[in-house]
Amino acid sequence: MAIKVLNEKCVGCKLCVSSCAQGAITMTGKKAFIDPVKCNYCGACIDACKKFKAILIEIDRKAATQDLALYKGIWIYAEQRHGEIASVVYELLNEGRKLAGQLNEELCAVLIGSNVTAKANELIMHGADKVYVIDSNCLGQFNDESYAKAMVSLVEEYKPNIILTGATAIGRSFIPKVAVMLKTGLTADCTQLDIDDYTKLLLQTRPAFGGNLMATITCPSFRPQMATVRHKVFKKAVKDPNRKGLIITKNIMEDCLIARTRLVEFIKEEEATVNLSEADIIVSGGRGLGEAKNFALIRELAQLINGAVGASRAAVDAGWIPYSHQVGQTGKTVCPKLYIAVGISGSIQHMAGMQSSENIIAINKDPQAPIFEIATYGIVGDLFEVVPALIAKIKK
Numbered sequence: 503m504a505i506k507v508l509n510e511k512c513v514g515c516k517l518c519v520s521s522c523a524q525g526a527i528t529m530t531g532k533k534a535f536i537d538p539v540k541c542n543y544c545g546a547c548i549d550a551c552k553k554f555k556a557i558l559i560e561i562d563r564k565a566a567t568q569d570l571a572l573y574k575g576i577w578i579y580a581e582q583r584h585g586e587i588a589s590v591v592y593e594l595l596n597e598g599r600k601l602a603g604q605l606n607e608e609l610c611a612v613l614i615g616s617n618v619t620a621k622a623n624e625l626i627m628h629g630a631d632k633v634y635v636i637d638s639n640c641l642g643q644f645n646d647e648s649y650a651k652a653m654v655s656l657v658e659e660y661k662p663n664i665i666l667t668g669a670t671a672i673g674r675s676f677i678p679k680v681a682v683m684l685k686t687g688l689t690a691d692c693t694q695l696d697i698d699d700y701t702k703l704l705l706q707t708r709p710a711f712g713g714n715l716m717a718t719i720t721c722p723s724f725r726p727q728m729a730t731v732r733h734k735v736f737k738k739a740v741k742d743p744n745r746k747g748l749i750i751t752k753n754i755m756e757d758c759l760i761a762r763t764r765l766v767e768f769i770k771e772e773e774a775t776v777n778l779s780e781a782d783i784i785v786s787g788g789r790g791l792g793e794a795k796n797f798a799l800i801r802e803l804a805q806l807i808n809g810a811v812g813a814s815r816a817a818v819d820a821g822w823i824p825y826s827h828q829v830g831q832t833g834k835t836v837c838p839k840l841y842i843a844v845g846i847s848g849s850i851q852h853m854a855g856m857q858s859s860e861n862i863i864a865i866n867k868d869p870q871a872p873i874f875e876i877a878t879y880g881i882v883g884d885l886f887e888v889v890p891a892l893i894a895k896i897k898k
């Protein structure tokens with residue numbers, strides 16, 4: 503895509519300058535100049551320049567030649583690690599089924615890995631009409647480059663309309679590569695999906711500006727329409743053991759999967775006794791803990807109630823606990839039955855990752871802390887008194 507100022511039509515009125523939220527337009531001489539690096543092609547300047555028609559967005563030649571009508575079906579990337587399907591996949595199958603119904607198109611899953619074919623039936627039982635499988639020895643360990651190549655080969659052959667992937671470490675790592683290779687758009691971290699009744703485009707909604715507003719994004723000119731979706735924003739599909747579907751196994755030449763990187767070693771994180779994203783109970787600690795050793799209190803409470811340990815970014819940045827425990831906008835999104843926030847103020851970035859928890863207990867000595875606004879129960883007090891008291895009571 504390219505954006506252009508038609509100098510012969512530009513009258514130097516500066517309406518476009520004030521319309522641009524990105525600050526991408528300046529005046530050089532008496533003509534507008536658009537910085538292509540800052541421009542996000544939102545089209546606000548084109549609206550502002552309606553009278554003079556001096557700004558033009560040119561769509562890539564690929565869009566003009568791509569026959570969008572050929573692209574059919576909703577695809578869910580069936581992320582797996584060591585043969586285990588990620589639970590977000592079942593959430594996407596549930597939402598994908600709804601979208602497929604709205605578009606009257608098929609719901610398909612894509613399974614890539616080594617010795618994974620046996621898992622295809624599980625995807626069918628959770629709602630997939632078809633499962634495309636690429637099962638190859640050289641795909642045993644996840645590698646974003648090889649997996650992207652495998653995925654692209656399927657997309658080029660079968661031309662899906664929509665591809666949905668979990669916004670997990672794996673999804674975030676390889677699906678942008680797929681989008682770039684296919685020259686299409688990708689909306690990351692969606693929390694809501696829908697189909698526009700009139701255009702039939704995928705409406706991809708995600709938090710923007712630190713969660714202060716929700717932006718709905720469409721991809722009108724390119725296919726497939728691609729989105730990553732946050733874990734736990736949709737309910738899991740219900741398993742139907744009687745469901746039948748088609749499994750399509752594709753071979754790919756090993757040479758085609760060669761990557762420039764290789765996995766040297768896989769080290770399992772020792773700390774993560776309970777997976778944060780899957781946990782029903784999370785106890786999180788923040789800056790209020792004061793120092794690393796005080797996380798022992800959080801761990802003890804979490805262990806007693808079979809919970810996972812979470813943290814605010816302040817605690818992670820201070821080096822008190824590894825990043826994998828961070829909850830929030832730039833950490834994990836969680837939706838447990840019970841979230842206990844200890845010494846966490848409740849910044850919008852933290853709340854973006856935990857506010858949909860079923861029950862929230864906040865422990866904070868400041869009664870004005872924003873976390874109390876979303877807490878189901880609030881305990882105003884010193885965590886060094888409240889948490890040991892809770893631990894003692896639970897032990898009893």
Ligand SMILES: Cc1cc2nc3c(=O)[nH]c(=O)nc-3n(C[C@H](O)[C@H](O)[C@H](O)COP(=O)(O)OP(=O)(O)OC[C@H]3O[C@@H](n4cnc5c(N)ncnc54)[C@H](O)[C@@H]3O)c2cc1C
Binds near residue numbers: 790813817852865885
């Ligand atoms: C782009 C961006 C992304 C971000 N992403 C994230 C993210 O993913 N996750 C995240 O958490 N943050 C994120 N942040 C940081 C966020 O803005 C806050 O700085 C952070 O969440 C604050 O962490 P905190 O609540 O632990 O610390 P603070 O805000 O300092 O709060 C500490 C709280 O502890 C209480 N306290 C202190 N002592 C005690 C005591 N003895 N007993 C009880 N209470 C006590 C205080 O009253 C206070 O409310 C992000 C910021 C930006 C700009």
